[in-house]
Amino acid sequence: MKAFTFFSLVLSVATGIVSAQSLQSVKDMIIANAKADNIDLTVLPCFDQAIADIQQIYANAPGQKRDFSRRQATTATAANIVDVHAHVGPAWYKALFPTIGGQAVPDWKLNDTFNFMATQGIQHSVLAFSVPGPNVWPGDQKKTIALARLMNEQAAAYGKVYPGVFNFYGQVPLPYTQDAITEAKYATQKLGAVGIWLQSNTEGKYLGDLTFKPFFQAVNSWSGRQLLYIHPSIPLLRVNGQLIDSNPTPYVTGKIEFYFETARTVMDLTLTQTIHNFTNINYLIPHVGGGFPAAIDRILKSYPTIYDSSLQIYCTRFWWDSAGPTYFHQVAGLLGYGIPKSQLLYGTDYPYAPLAVQPASFTAVKNRPDFTADEKTAIFRGNAVKLFDGKIKFN
Ligand SMILES: *[C@@H]1O[C@H](CO)[C@@H](O)[C@H](O)[C@H]1NC(C)=O
Ligand SMILES: *[C@@H]1O[C@H](CO)[C@@H](O)[C@H](O)[C@H]1NC(C)=O
Numbered sequence: 438m439k440a441f442t443f444f445s446l447v448l449s450v451a452t453g454i455v456s457a458q459s460l461q462s463v464k465d466m467i468i469a470n471a472k473a474d475n476i477d478l479t480v481l482p483c484f485d486q487a488i489a490d491i492q493q494i495y496a497n498a499p500g501q502k503r504d505f506s507r508r509q510a511t512t513a514t515a516a517n518i519v520d521v522h523a524h525v526g527p528a529w530y531k532a533l534f535p536t537i538g539g540q541a542v543p544d545w546k547l548n549d550t551f552n553f554m555a556t557q558g559i560q561h562s563v564l565a566f567s568v569p570g571p572n573v574w575p576g577d578q579k580k581t582i583a584l585a586r587l588m589n590e591q592a593a594a595y596g597k598v599y600p601g602v603f604n605f606y607g608q609v610p611l612p613y614t615q616d617a618i619t620e621a622k623y624a625t626q627k628l629g630a631v632g633i634w635l636q637s638n639t640e641g642k643y644l645g646d647l648t649f650k651p652f653f654q655a656v657n658s659w660s661g662r663q664l665l666y667i668h669p670s671i672p673l674l675r676v677n678g679q680l681i682d683s684n685p686t687p688y689v690t691g692k693i694e695f696y697f698e699t700a701r702t703v704m705d706l707t708l709t710q711t712i713h714n715f716t717n718i719n720y721l722i723p724h725v726g727g728g729f730p731a732a733i734d735r736i737l738k739s740y741p742t743i744y745d746s747s748l749q750i751y752c753t754r755f756w757w758d759s760a761g762p763t764y765f766h767q768v769a770g771l772l773g774y775g776i777p778k779s780q781l782l783y784g785t786d787y788p789y790a791p792l793a794v795q796p797a798s799f800t801a802v803k804n805r806p807d808f809t810a811d812e813k814t815a816i817f818r819g820n821a822v823k824l825f826d827g828k829i830k831f832n
Contacts, residue, residue: 460492467491467590470627474619476586480579486529487587491594494547498598516558519821519829522723522760522784523550523562525592530566533573538671538690542567543788547595553787554602557795560818561829564592565606565634567789568670575640575680578613585610585620593628601832604825606634606666611649612642618655625663631828632664632721637695637702641673641680645705657715664824666721667702669695691789696727703729704736707747712754719824721756723784725763730770752776756824758784759816762794764801778812782821 467488471478478484526545535542554562571585585608592605607624609617624630633656635644642649644667656663671690674683684694703722706712712720722729733751737744757771757780768781783802785795802808802816822829 455496455498460496463492463495464488467587470623471583471586474586474623476583477579478583478587481583481587483529483533483584484587486532487527487591490527490529491591494591494594494598497547517560517831518558518783518817520554520557520559520562520785520787521721521782521821522758522786523564524567524787524789525550525564525595526567526788527591530588534569537568538692538695539684540689540691543791545788549788553785553792556792557785557799559785561602561604561831563604563606563631563825563829564595565666565668566592566608568636568668570608570634570636570639570670571610572636572639578610578616582610582613582616582620585616586623589620589624589628589630593624593630596629601830604629604631604829606630606632608634609652611635611639611652612646614648614652617652621652621656622659625659629828631825632666634666634668636668636670637698638670638673641675643705644702645709645711647709650711653711653715653718657717659717662717662719662826664719664721666723667699667706668723669698669727672698672701696724699724699727700729700732704732707737707743708740710743712750713743713746716754719754719756721758721782721824723758723760723786725757725759725768725771725781730767730774733774748774752780756780756782756820758782759798759802760784760786761790762798762801764798764805768805772807778808779815779820779823781816782824783817 468478481487524545525547526542528544531542531544550562553559566588571581571588573584574580588608589605592607595603596605607621607628607630609620609624611617621633624633637643656665672683672694673680682690684690686693688694699722703726706720712718733748737747752775755776757776759768759782771781772778785798787795790798802813805813808816
């Protein structure tokens with residue numbers, strides 16, 4: 438294998454010359470790095486398409502004109518929003534799991550995100566693949582760990598090619614705890630992920646599950662504050678060895694059930710005292726906590742010894758993104774517990790939440806009478822800049 442470094446790739450992207458040879462090297466490097474962690478990517482039926490897609494990101498890079506002049510002046514900020522909740526869903530991934538939570542996965546191309554950011558005044562997006570993460574083949578350990586790796590290589594590629602525009606949250610192959618530790622390390626320490634994306638449950642296990650504790654222990658032991666992003670997922674139950682979608686209502690999971698999922702898993706992390714014991718971990722919770730804030734008192738007053746300490750953690754090591762129409766009233770649930778406004782971030786959920794629904798959510802933040810202009814500006818940007826502490830760059 439020809440010696441090839443990330444540095445030479447960056448150089449070739451910067452100079453606009455990405456040769457067939459460097460694209461072959463991208464593939465070789467991904468395979469070699471996976472092998473070093475005992476991961477066999479070729480077990481994946483989507484391997485060829487995914488690699489081709491990743492190579493495209495590098496190949497297209499020089500031709501992609503980023504036109505920031507089109508960022509609109511309709512925003513509360515100087516068109517410099519940081520979107521902490523944005524998704525990618527390349528065609529090869531959609532093919533594996535075409536509907537999620539009762540809704541079709543959107544058809545998406547990177548150019549859609551560029552156009553979206555330009556019209557919404559977004560300067561930087563932190564990207565993540567969405568549900569079900571790498572858990573496309575429940576019970577298949579080899580495929581799950583291979584898929585997590587491939588997803589991370591792709592998400593990282595966006596950030597490498599457009600470092601001022603994108604960063605990403607890394608995927609991990611839970612419920613395989615040791616493999617998840619390996620992958621979290623690779624994603625954050627080798628690929629530069631700014632956080633780790635977790636689902637409310639993986640294959641029916643919520644995040645306080647005892648078998649996951651070594652994962653929290655390991656992440657907690659790494660230097661620097663670590664960030665876990667807790668995304669809602671489909672509620673799954675294991676019945677007679679089979680995983681079944683346990684949404685008990687006729688309503689679309691992504692519209693309703695997700696918010697109970699968020700509440701369930703944050704409560705699990707709290708009642709197991711995972712959040713208390715591993716103090717080097719920060720948490721980012723989408724949709725201003727979903728159904729969680731409404732239930733805190735009723736649940737936690739039954740556990741008086743951890744009531745105060747839990748609230749303290751929600752106010753200091755938890756951040757809360759706005760994704761969706763959450764600022765009409767819902768955000769008041771968090772504020773009612775004294776969550777400082779400095780813990781609030783802006784997120785769009787694009788493209789899973791399509792362009793059409795964005796203006797109302799954005800305007801709801803802008804129109805809140807109980808936030809000062811400075812506090813709103815901080816939600817759109819400053820609070821995220823502070824949280825990521827130099828890890829995200831700007832053009
Ligand atoms: C990206 O979108 C812009 C704006 O719609 C369009 O002009 C351009 O041709 C698109 N580029 C690609 C590669 O699709
Ligand atoms: C956290 O520590 C408490 C004791 O202080 C213990 O009871 C609990 O099991 C621990 N939880 C985890 C997830 O480590």
